[in-house]
Amino acid sequence: MLRTVRRQRIGLLSLAVHGLLAGSALLHAQEVDPSRAALTDAVRLEVTPLRGLTAPGRPIWLRFALINSSDQAIEIPVDDLSPAADSIGLPMSLVTGAPGKPCLHVGLEQDKLVAVAPAPSPSPRPGSLRLAPRGCVGAEVDLAAIGDVRHPGVYRVEWRPLATRSGPGVATFRIDTRKDVVIITDLGKVTFELMYEQAPRNVENFLDLARGGFYDGKTFHRIVPNFLVQGGDPKGDGKGLRPDGQTVPAEFHDYKVDFGTLAMARKPSEPDSASCQFFIALARLPDLDGQYSVIGRAKDDESLRTLLQIGGVPTDRRDRPLRPVNVRAVTLIEATESSALKSK
Known part of the structure; x- marks a missing residue:
């Protein structure tokens, strides 16, 4: 009691x-x-x-x-x-x-x-x-x-x-001062503003991995046109975890999953299984609302154009890209004010 x-x-x-x-x-x-x-x-x-x-x-x-x-x-x-x-x-x-x-x-x-x-x-x-x-x-x-x-x-x-x-x-x-995240890929860069209030533990986990260079050299191992792209897996097969094996408790909230939304991937049957893998939505995905820990959103047109480029890469039957799409680096920059995120 x-x-x-x-x-x-x-x-x-x-x-x-x-x-x-x-x-x-x-x-x-x-x-x-x-x-x-x-x-x-x-x-x-x-x-x-x-x-x-x-x-x-x-x-x-x-x-x-x-x-x-x-x-x-x-x-x-x-x-x-x-x-x-x-x-x-x-x-x-x-x-x-x-x-x-x-x-x-x-x-x-x-x-x-x-x-x-x-x-x-x-x-x-x-x-x-x-x-x-x-x-x-x-x-x-x-x-x-x-x-x-x-x-x-x-x-x-x-x-x-x-x-x-x-x-x-x-x-x-x-x-630490608030940071925006820049994912630099072979096809351009995507800049995200982060949801510190809505998903503090998952944001902290992502920032911790980015500071340590964990994501540098990883790939987008899954690309589904008009659905999502997924990356951050050290194994490249959708089964990898952080080096220490830790997972992060789910922090589901009411922000809608839309084009440019950044969220932590997890096992479908285990809400608290997010670790290092993330996905980025390529369209409005109402079925995913409240089901994943959303940690950020793409904040400019350049980012959205890059996502369209990644989403257009040819894939095989298992949604694996036929040519590698590399994450060259994930960098942190000082955050700029945005009222759009707070109003959602």
Whole structure:
């Protein structure tokens, strides 16, 4: 059972607190016996970005979770129980630490991590949090409201509110300006604007592969006139995946699949099986609406002309082009404003 507790506004910090597995955590405003502060190795710390890619100046939501993986209740000392005295949630003193004892550190990957300064409490209330067997308690915090994460780059977060054998909770996220994608082929180039809001995970996956040069030298292995062209497969037979084998959860939305639409290919029976292959629609395809993770659309006439050229390449009975159509490179450029995408 999932119990969601109301959002709370704490100064500049927006905090969403979730009590997971009802009754999993109890807060006690009382003196904490130091002998009870020793924690078992069963406590696990997790930090998860709600989005791995964020534009500068936007909120950066991280989910912090304390998990008891044992069959015994665990008593955790807390420097300050406020402001969650009347609710189930992770106290902020376990997210950022207490003054003089920070437990949350963040920084660009190539730099030294810097402590996020805990906000002082006018009336701290020490106590304890009793984490039930197999229980967990968490919070969602906008890191941009409390940490120095203004500059583009890949950031690393370490969270260590407790000394546990499993080590700190660790996460990474990227801050980057919005990009358009240019697919350069033998027959011309196609420029796409991306749907960051509608399909953030799938857009992030595509950008990650493009930054690493994954798509360079691949082909369009499937061409169906007046239907679609498909590419990005490392095997060239429609069965290839990312080098790490990872797949991306589906992010279906209401954008219509039309001429120039860019979407992630997947197995017909597995919505969450998108990996690296993509397809581009060559016509309005209403039967595909809401069935695939659409991540972008061609944004100019040159792109549409190139797609018509690709779609006209002769193929065999299995829709394989009789001559290779190569993806020479996939490059990223700074995005330009477009109202057409937002209005759909």
